[in-house]
Amino acid sequence: MGEASYRSRELVAELVNALKETAAGLPRVRIMHVCGTHEHEIGRHALRRLFPENIKLIAGPGCPVCITPAATIATAIKLATLDPGIILCAYGDVIRVPIGSGSLIETKSRGADIRIIYGIRDVARIARENADRQVIFFSVGFETTAAPVASLIASGLPQNLFVYCCHRYVPAAVETLAADGENPMDGYLLPGHASVITGYGAYDFLPARFGKPAAVAGFEPVDILAGVVSIVRQIKGKKPAVANCYPRAVSQRGNVRAQETMGRVFDRVDAQWRGIGSLPLTGLVLRNDYHQYDALAHFGIGEEPAEDILPGCSCHLIMTGRREPRDCPLFGDPCTPANPRGPCMVGSEGTCRAHYLYTESDDA
Numbered sequence: 001m002g003e004a005s006y007r008s009r010e011l012v013a014e015l016v017n018a019l020k021e022t023a024a025g026l027p028r029v030r031i032m033h034v035c036g037t038h039e040h041e042i043g044r045h046a047l048r049r050l051f052p053e054n055i056k057l058i059a060g061p062g063c064p065v066c067i068t069p070a071a072t073i074a075t076a077i078k079l080a081t082l083d084p085g086i087i088l089c090a091y092g093d094v095i096r097v098p099i100g101s102g103s104l105i106e107t108k109s110r111g112a113d114i115r116i117i118y119g120i121r122d123v124a125r126i127a128r129e130n131a132d133r134q135v136i137f138f139s140v141g142f143e144t145t146a147a148p149v150a151s152l153i154a155s156g157l158p159q160n161l162f163v164y165c166c167h168r169y170v171p172a173a174v175e176t177l178a179a180d181g182e183n184p185m186d187g188y189l190l191p192g193h194a195s196v197i198t199g200y201g202a203y204d205f206l207p208a209r210f211g212k213p214a215a216v217a218g219f220e221p222v223d224i225l226a227g228v229v230s231i232v233r234q235i236k237g238k239k240p241a242v243a244n245c246y247p248r249a250v251s252q253r254g255n256v257r258a259q260e261t262m263g264r265v266f267d268r269v270d271a272q273w274r275g276i277g278s279l280p281l282t283g284l285v286l287r288n289d290y291h292q293y294d295a296l297a298h299f300g301i302g303e304e305p306a307e308d309i310l311p312g313c314s315c316h317l318i319m320t321g322r323r324e325p326r327d328c329p330l331f332g333d334p335c336t337p338a339n340p341r342g343p344c345m346v347g348s349e350g351t352c353r354a355h356y357l358y359t360e361s362d363d364a
Contacts, residue, residue, distance in 0.1 A: 036349020
């Protein structure tokens with residue numbers, strides 16, 4: 001089936017009818033997705049308008065920029081300003097995330113050499129082109145970005161390149177969310193991109209330990225609706241499993257070679273998620289064999305303290321499904337993509353940004 005078919009009106013209509021038929025007679029069903037791209041595609045295609053009233057699709061902590069702690073950003077700012085000769089490289093979204101002391105983009109405006117990149121190979125090129133300067137990569141993201149970072153680190157970096165490693169591991173975060181008895185979900189729509197690396201088998205704990213249905217989905221309307229239909233059918237049939245509704249990209253075992261490389265380069269540790277707290281075994285840090293590339297160790301500094309959530313901001317409640325973006329007192333005024341007050345309005349995968357951009361089409 002061609003990519004255009006995944007937006008087919010006929011297939012969408014069939015899936016919507018299947019969803020309505022399956023959902024009939026069920027109590028309210030709360031499904032959490034943990035992918036910012038899902039949230040933006042759900043909003044862009046106004047998919048929530050197609051759901052029956054008893055099906056609620058809730059955004060979880062699926063934006064890697066949004067969950068990056070304020071202390072981590074404060075530390076990146078410190079690294080960028082340790083010496084005028086330092087070049088700090090970072091993704092475009094993260095440099096705009098506000099914390100109490102400002103942002104990386106404000107630091108850049110004051111003269112720090114902060115450069116926007118699209119991947120670690122860009123950073124390696126910058127390091128080679130500036131061999132007389134020290135280059136730091138502020139490396140954030142889930143498995144999708146962690147895998148290529150691990151690959152390049154394993155092959156060896158230029159001697160003047162160091163990594164401030166702040167990656168997070170999604171399956172362990174979903175496990176913590178599933179164990180949250182105060183905010184229970186009925187099912188989970190799992191991320192397509194990250195699952196290419198981990199495989200959908202990484203989420204077997206959902207049905208096995210928690211009795212929760214789940215489905216991996218891609219990013220087109222047919223993908224997303226197929227995932228939701230699968231979850232609701234599992235609920236109705238009382239047969240929880242992890243369904244693969246994205247077989248053209250995701251397999252049960254995932255990218256085993258990438259996993260092996262990540263296992264050689266990274267250790268998994270407990271890690272902070274902005275506004276959420278410390279989640280067990282969700283952080284990826286450089287192993288001792290690659291200690292020479294660790295930016296904090298090389299420059300002899302620790303993490304800077306910073307307040308995660310600024311006054312009035314609801315990002316931590318939105319990322320855990322406890323509040324809708326439009327319930328936040330800052331949403332839309334004064335918090336907008338041009339004037340973000342919280343991380344969820346900044347990131348291209350942020351829930352607040354998605355709701356702001358698609359507020360009329362996705363008013364469900």
